[in-house]
Amino acid sequence: MFYSFLRYVVAGLLWLINGHVKAQDKQQLPEGPFVLVAPHRSWLDPVFLALAAWPHHFSFMAKSELFKNPLLRWLLVKVGAFPVDRAHPGPSAIKVPVRALKQENKALMIFPTGSRYSADMKGGAILIAKLAKAPIVPAVYQGPGTFWSLFKRKPAIIRFGSPVEPPKGRLTDEALATFSDQLQEKFAALDHAINPDYKYIPDKKKYLEEKEHGDV
Numbered sequence: 164m165f166y167s168f169l170r171y172v173v174a175g176l177l178w179l180i181n182g183h184v185k186a187q188d189k190q191q192l193p194e195g196p197f198v199l200v201a202p203h204r205s206w207l208d209p210v211f212l213a214l215a216a217w218p219h220h221f222s223f224m225a226k227s228e229l230f231k232n233p234l235l236r237w238l239l240v241k242v243g244a245f246p247v248d249r250a251h252p253g254p255s256a257i258k259v260p261v262r263a264l265k266q267e268n269k270a271l272m273i274f275p276t277g278s279r280y281s282a283d284m285k286g287g288a289i290l291i292a293k294l295a296k297a298p299i300v301p302a303v304y305q306g307p308g309t310f311w312s313l314f315k316r317k318p319a320i321i322r323f324g325s326p327v328e329p330p331k332g333r334l335t336d337e338a339l340a341t342f343s344d345q346l347q348e349k350f351a352a353l354d355h356a357i358n359p360d361y362k363y364i365p366d367k368k369k370y371l372e373e374k375e376h377g378d379v
Contacts, residue, residue, distance in 0.1 A: 165241045165242070166220055166241070166242055166243060169241075169242060170213070170214065170217060173210065173214065174214055174217075177210075177211075177214070177313070177319075180313045180314055180316075181307065181313040181314070181316055181317070181319060182316055182318070182319075184211050184214050184215050184306075184319045184320075184321060185215075185318060185319065185320045185321070186215035186216075186321050186323070187320065187321065187322040187323065187356075187357065188322055188323045188324070189215065189216070189323055191300060191323040191324060191325050191326065192216060192219060192300060192323060193298055193300070193326055195268070195297075196264040196265070196268055196269060196270055196271075196295065196297050197270050197271075197297050197298045197299070197300050197326060198264070198270070198271045198273060198288055198291060198292040198295075198297050198298070198299045198300065199212065199216065199221070199270055199271065199272045199273070199300050199302055200273055200274070200275050200288050200299055200300070200301055200302070200346065201272075201274060201301070201302045201303055201304060201350075202274065202303060202350050202363070203274035204304060204308065204363055204365075205304070205307070205308040205309070207304075207306070207307060207308065207309075207310075207313075207319075208274065208304050209223060209272055211304055211306065211319050211321055212272060212302060212304060212321055213272065215321035215323075216270070216321075216323075219270045220243065220269050220270065221243060221269060221270050221271065221272040222243040222244070222245065222259075222260060222263040222267070222269045222270075222271050222272075223239075223242070223243055223244040223245070223271075223272050223273075224244070224245065224247045224256070224260065224273055225239055225244040225245070225246060225247065226246070226247060226248075227246040227247060227248045229244075229246070230246045243263075243269065245259050245260075256287065257287065257290060257291055257294065260273070260291050260295075261291055261294045261295045264291070264295035264297050265295050265296075271291065271295075271297075273287070273288045273291070275287065275288040275289075275343070275346070286334065286339045286343070289329050289330070289334065289339060289342055289343070290334060292329040293329040293330070293334065298326035298327065298328055298329075299326065299327050299328075299329060299346075300323060300324060300325075300326050300327075301323075301324040301327070301346055301349040301350060301353060302321060302322065302323045302324060302353065303321070303322055303350055303353040303354050303357070304319070304320070304321055305318075305319075305320045305322075305354065305357050305358060305361055306318060306319030306320055307319060320357050322353045322354075322356060322357050323353075324349050324352070324353050327345075327346075327349075329342070330342050
């Protein structure tokens with residue numbers, strides 16, 4: 164209930180500031196649970212992805228440090244986020260999202276590149292999808308990267324790709340690397356479909372700040 168309420172509030176505020184989010188190929192989203200994966204480029208990524216995929220409800224992975232603030236913790240839990248210790252993930256980093264997919268019938272949003280500055284794929288999203296027997300849907304976001312840039316009313320565009328099944332058999336290092344390469348290719352194709360000239364350029368200053376705090 165709170166998720167739906169917050170969605171309308173956030174959507175209204177963003178419409179006033181930036182305009183409507185443009186969702187392309189939304190028909191690609193499955194009816195049942197799925198794992199939505201996207202490259203992490205801005206803290207706005209999950210907001211616009213969730214708005215574009217409505218009425219699907221998501222659970223989210225969030226770094227455990229965010230849950231230290233009581234008010235922020237309450238908000239994160241209300242919107243379906245769960246904490247993950249990125250230095251020492253532990254079994255719960257896999258079990259909690261798998262349970263959400265299988266028992267709570269929620270979709271899962273995850274950024275397999277980890278930090279917004281990394282291009283290295285990680286196997287967590289693939290393993291979770293495989294254990295939950297859920298398809299993986301690639302997506303990309305092109306648009307404002309900071310709160311203040313929203314006021315420039317630059318278009319916020321989300322493009323969804325076709326669902327893909329996780330690899331069959333054992334998830335060997337080779338199988339993970341092959342599938343990760345395929346996802347990277349899909350991200351590149353989705354970006355190109357939105358804008359053939361698009362190129363993501365990370366903020367180096369923020370990269371160094373996140374690296375210093377162990378977020379990269």
